[in-house]
Amino acid sequence: MWNEPYLETCCRSALHRLTLVGPAGRPDGLKDGPCLARLRERGLARQRADGRYELTGEGTARHARDVLKTAV
Template sequence: MWDQPYLETCCRSALHRLCLSAQAGRPADVPDAPCLKRMAGMGLALQRDDGRFVISATGTTRHCSEILKRP
């Protein structure tokens, strides 16, 4: 049974970009900022004190299962 909230295509893409950005993070003023904020609300991303978004441990797990299709 599927027990995770659905991610729109735009949010899946933003999650992948967030993973690629690693610790540099993504700025809050990029076009995918609404997705980053939505993912932060879901616990998949964290917003640092400098305003940049980074992937959380939960986001990394979700990225592996949904984007990379790895268990």
């Protein structure tokens, strides 16, 4: 049964960019800022003390499932 909120295309793209940037994190204030905030609200990303966003374990799993289309 499907019980996860739908991620808009822009938010899936922001999720993918978070995986590409890796440990450096994505800075706040970029064009995808609203999507990063939504990902944070859903527990898929977190904002570090330096203001940059990084993936959570849940975000990594959601990326694998929704973007890479792999079974997790």
